[in-house]
Amino acid sequence: MDKKKYNKVKISAGPKGWGGPLIIEPTDEKNLIYSVTGGGIHPIAARIAELSGGTPFDGFKSNAPFEKIAVCIIDCGGTARIGVYPMKKVPTVDIYATTPSGPLFRFITEDLFVSGVRVEDIEIVD
Numbered sequence: 001m002d003k004k005k006y007n008k009v010k011i012s013a014g015p016k017g018w019g020g021p022l023i024i025e026p027t028d029e030k031n032l033i034y035s036v037t038g039g040g041i042h043p044i045a046a047r048i049a050e051l052s053g054g055t056p057f058d059g060f061k062s063n064a065p066f067e068k069i070a071v072c073i074i075d076c077g078g079t080a081r082i083g084v085y086p087m088k089k090v091p092t093v094d095i096y097a098t099t100p101s102g103p104l105f106r107f108i109t110e111d112l113f114v115s116g117v118r119v120e121d122i123e124i125v126d
Contacts, residue, residue, distance in 0.1 A: 016097040017116020026054035026070040037075040
């Protein structure tokens with residue numbers, strides 16, 4: 001069976017955003033672009049999946065083990081979800097321009113979290 005080809009993508013903070021940039025490269029074992037935003041796959045998740053070759057996954061309709069998630073896209077203003085995925089060492093993209101806050105703020109670090117991301121803040125890198 002042929003291995004799927006994945007691309008490395010850079011996800012930078014948008015205007016007034018915080019953290020990152022994150023460099024994401026899915027693998028066969030860790031290929032989910034996990035969208036936990038409600039309303040289906042968010043356009044940010046779709047763009048990351050398109051550029052990286054990862055698999056878009058709606059985290060509200062189903063769930064997957066943390067170890068299969070390449071990156072998680074959230075829309076959290078700063079209480080729970082903002083810290084859950086970084087606490088599990090899952091790179092996290094918040095579509096809102098948030099900074100570390102909430103009860104799990106200590107897990108939100110620049111190497112695991114980026115916020116205020118727009119579609120144009122995502123690019124393929126070598």
